[in-house]
Structures are given as C-alpha cells and as structure tokens.
Amino acid sequence: MKIGILGSGMVGQNLGAVLALGGHDVVLGTRSPDALDEKRGHGGQSLREWLGQAGSRARVATFREAAAHGEVVLNATDGQGSLNALRAAGAEQLRGKVLLDISNPLDFSKGMPPTLSICNDDSLGERIQAAFPDVRVVKTLNTTNTYIMGDPRQLAGGDHTIFVSGNDAEAKALAAGYLREWFGWQDIIDLGDITTARGAEMLLPVWLRLWSALGTPMFNFKVVR
Amino acid sequence: MKIGILGSGMVGQNLGAVLALGGHDVVLGTRSPDALDEKRGHGGQSLREWLGQAGSRARVATFREAAAHGEVVLNATDGQGSLNALRAAGAEQLRGKVLLDISNPLDFSKGMPPTLSICNDDSLGERIQAAFPDVRVVKTLNTTNTYIMGDPRQLAGGDHTIFVSGNDAEAKALAAGYLREWFGWQDIIDLGDITTARGAEMLLPVWLRLWSALGTPMFNFKVVR
Numbered sequence: 190m191k192i193g194i195l196g197s198g199m200v201g202q203n204l205g206a207v208l209a210l211g212g213h214d215v216v217l218g219t220r221s222p223d224a225l226d227e228k229r230g231h232g233g234q235s236l237r238e239w240l241g242q243a244g245s246r247a248r249v250a251t252f253r254e255a256a257a258h259g260e261v262v263l264n265a266t267d268g269q270g271s272l273n274a275l276r277a278a279g280a281e282q283l284r285g286k287v288l289l290d291i292s293n294p295l296d297f298s299k300g301m302p303p304t305l306s307i308c309n310d311d312s313l314g315e316r317i318q319a320a321f322p323d324v325r326v327v328k329t330l331n332t333t334n335t336y337i338m339g340d341p342r343q344l345a346g347g348d349h350t351i352f353v354s355g356n357d358a359e360a361k362a363l364a365a366g367y368l369r370e371w372f373g374w375q376d377i378i379d380l381g382d383i384t385t386a387r388g389a390e391m392l393l394p395v396w397l398r399l400w401s402a403l404g405t406p407m408f409n410f411k412v413v414r
Numbered sequence: 415m416k417i418g419i420l421g422s423g424m425v426g427q428n429l430g431a432v433l434a435l436g437g438h439d440v441v442l443g444t445r446s447p448d449a450l451d452e453k454r455g456h457g458g459q460s461l462r463e464w465l466g467q468a469g470s471r472a473r474v475a476t477f478r479e480a481a482a483h484g485e486v487v488l489n490a491t492d493g494q495g496s497l498n499a500l501r502a503a504g505a506e507q508l509r510g511k512v513l514l515d516i517s518n519p520l521d522f523s524k525g526m527p528p529t530l531s532i533c534n535d536d537s538l539g540e541r542i543q544a545a546f547p548d549v550r551v552v553k554t555l556n557t558t559n560t561y562i563m564g565d566p567r568q569l570a571g572g573d574h575t576i577f578v579s580g581n582d583a584e585a586k587a588l589a590a591g592y593l594r595e596w597f598g599w600q601d602i603i604d605l606g607d608i609t610t611a612r613g614a615e616m617l618l619p620v621w622l623r624l625w626s627a628l629g630t631p632m633f634n635f636k637v638v639r
Contacts, residue, residue, distance in 0.1 A: 299535075304534050304535050305534055308533065308534055308616075309529050309530055309533055309534070309619070310524070310529050344638055344639070345638045348638065349636075349638040352620075378624070378627055378628075379627060380620070380623045380624065380627050381623055381626060381627060385620075385623045385627075387619050388619035388620030388621070388622070388623045388624075389620060391533075391616040391617075391619050391620060392616075392617065392620055394534070394612050394613035394616050395577075395605070395610075395613030395614060395616065395617055396613070397613070398605045398606055398610045398613045399603070399605065399613075399637060401606060402603055402604060402605050402606060402610075403603075403637075403639055405639065407639065408637055408638060408639035409637075409638050410635050410636070410637060410638070411574075411635070411636040411637075411638045412624060412628075412633055412634075412635060412636075413569055413570045413573065413574040413633060413634050413635070413636045414569070414628055414630065414632065414633035
C-alpha cells in the first residue's frame, strides 16, 4: 500500500520503517528533505541512517509529496507543528483520504513535564478535522510509545488497548483494519466521534508521569472489562 | 479502624458500606445529616436505607463530626463542593491525618459529558493540599467506578491498576496499605508528588467516553508493563 507519513522524528521514522519493511511503499515527508544527515527527533537518527534501515521501499520527500503519495496518510509530526505541516502537505493532496492523527498537543515551553496546549473542551484532533473538513481524520496511536505503536505484541503479547476517534465510521473501520494488519493491534476501542480525541490526548499527562514512575516508556493502558 | 467519610453520594455510601461491613467504625459526613430520607447521589439511596445496609458500625453525622471521628478520612464529595466540604469539616479536625482524596473536578454546567473545572497545570488534589497544608493528602481511587474501587476483584480477579499521588511518602505507603487491606487492590502505582494528581484527574474524560463506548462503567485501566 502507498503510505505517506508526515514527520521525520522518532514516531515517523519508526512507523515508517515498520511499514516499509512490511512491504508498503512509504514516503516520509519532512520540512527539509535534503538535509539527510541532520539528526531528527528524540531518537537522534538521521534520515540517511533511516533510509538504510527502512530499505528500498522507503523514500524521503516534502510534506506535499508524502501526502500526495499516500492512499492513507499518518500525521506523526510534533503537535505544535501539526497544523502547519498539514497546510504544507496541502488540502488537495489530503482530500478524501484517511488521516491517522498520532500527534499530541504537548507544550514544552513551560518546562517539564509538558502541559497540553489544547485540552478539556477542544483537542488537536478536532482542530485538524475542522481545518481540513474533506479529510477523514482518525485520532489513534497517540496514547503509547512508538515502539509499542508499531509492534504491540512485544508487550504482554499485545494484550492491551488502542483507541480510535473520528466522525467517519468507515474511516475508523479502515483505520482499525490498518492497526491490525500493519502492526498487530488486537484490542481497538472506538471511543466515538472526533471530540473523543480530547480524552485520548488527555491521557498524556498521566502517561508522562507513568514513564517517570516506572522508569521506562515501554508500557500501555489496557481497558480491563 | 475509625474512618471518616466526607460525602453521602454513591461513592461515600458504597465505600462506607464496604468498610462498615468489613468491621470498621464508619462515620459518613454530610451537609444535612438529619435528612435521612432524602435520596442521595446518583444511586438514589437515602441515608436511612444506607444505614440499614451498612449495619451497626455505620453512623451519619456532619462533615465536622466525620472528620473528627476518622483516624483516616476519605473525601468522597462532589469535586465542585470538595473545598467547601473540607472547610466545613475543619482544618483542626483534619490536621495530621491521611486524607484519601477520591474527588474529581467534574463540571456539569456546560452539558454532557462534563469537562474538568481544573486541569492541565493544576488539579483538585493540589488545591486541597494547598488549602490544608497540615493534611496528608493522597489522591487515589478517582480513576474508576465506585463498585470497582471497593471491590477490585470483581473485575478480572483484580488484575488492573490504581494510582496514588501525594507529597508525603509515608502517607502514600499507608494509603497503599489501606487500598490492599480494605478493598483488595493488588497493583498500586505511586505516580509521584501531588502534582501527578493532574494526570490522574485528566483520565476522567476518556473514562467518561469509555463508559459510553462500552455501555458499562464496570471497567478499569491496567498499566501493562
């Protein structure tokens, strides 16, 4: 499948590699696609190193080219830059497509741990859907570490939960299928419309504190019922 | 043990009954202790009915009497009324005691689902600790349904998680012991100081949406690691 990924940080690089190695045609979109030797994201890997890891089915390009390429597009940009990155990708390139929105509106400007720049009565997922009404936004994967996002079975055999939020039921069903087929997710809960992205994004503050308390980001929530 | 519970709604009534039936001396504090036939909380049970259920080890009294009675005190009041209820209980009656703060700052004034009246860069747990500096506040139990709070083993044999947040390490250790001994909690995660109550309280929005999505409030989060 042709997949466009917006964002060349740790999340974009990791999911891009998982997808490319899984046989998909991946274009990773970034602001500066020519700066292949620049370190990207918290992982600190350059895009040249990433291309070596992800193999021949992976390319690096602009946000616009990545969006145009993808039959489905992943927003793996930093939350503070997501709307600008999507504008750079272009509404025309995104029109009618399923957009898996993985971003979180984390604001590091007031120190650590970050707060949310949007929350409670709004969410980044909603702002993206409002700014791009012809895009089929599905908020998902934002509630766990990127290595678990891309390979949930490495933790408790995959016995934990991921959420989807969105206004388009068919897009959510497609998204759930991608989560299962691409990554191996088993327990996928449809929270409801895109306003439920508020709750999913508001998991981040406890997530960040759990990272400190547990001393590892390799954990996830399971909704036991 | 002598336990004071502030709040006569569903949470106070249920935990009070569990504790009284477990052999503890429980005083349930309420604004209007004489109105025994008034329906209380979402459960709709009157305090006369509650007294019948909870048995001879349970009494109903004022907030002040409940706080004075308790060696440990539970704040099971509605989040919007918690600070006023604690003021009515009185700083003197609470001084030096462990206060298990179960409340959530849910604001129903803007419709359903409720938003949080405090969040992101503050929490109700912190406001209570700041208003009562001589009280050993431990935020806990606010992230699940009261029936699971009081009997976690009824869901997956108790294989799910509860959090504690607070500034006083000894108070948190005591609280964890109470959770284990009173109710049977097995997986108790210390998130850190009282500022981590932000994350615990910010679980409520996704909790409320999960209640809708799952059609039942009988679920809880497990931190899989």
